[in-house]
Amino acid sequence: MARPNSEYPTELELQILKVLWDEYPLTVRGVRERLAGGGRELAHTTVITMLGTMVDKRQIEKLQPTQGKAFRFSPLLQxxxxxxxxxxxxxxxxxxxxxxxxxxxxxxxxxxxxxxxxxxxxxxxxxxxxxxx
Incomplete structure (x- = not known):
């Protein structure tokens, strides 16, 4: 049975938000590198999935690329x-x-x-x- 959605960020969502509060906007690669620097090694696809979930939950926003193909992400929650x-x-x-x-x-x-x-x-x-x- 799936865990019910919480109104608060999960542990991993909170770690991602902390990364984005410190520096934004960031690409998937930028988020992944900063998480790894803090001791949280995640697969690139895992970070993509988490960022997508957080966009759906309106915790962060996905910004159009300004150069190249990489989307950037910025926090919506303070x-x-x-x-x-x-x-x-x-x-x-x-x-x-x-x-x-x-x-x-x-x-x-x-x-x-x-x-x-x-x-x-x-x-x-x-x-x-x-x-x-």
């Missing part, structure tokens, strides 16, 4: 929108909507250095001030 949506889904499904539970879990699983902790403290203090306004 990194911030995808990350917010995916994180919001995890907060709701895993932590029953509790931001506090998410933060406590984050402190348990992430090795935060003193600079990162100081930055988080600043963000929390800013949110506190905003909530009092």
């Amino acid at each position: 990194r911030q929108d995808v990350s917010r949506g995916m994180l919001g889904d995890i907060v709701e499904r895993v932590f029953d909507g509790s931001a506090e539970a998410v933060m406590l879990s984050l402190f348990d699983v992430a090795d935060l250095n003193s600079e990162e902790l100081a930055n988080l403290r600043k963000l929390l203090n800013k949110k506190l001030r905003e909530s009092k306004s």
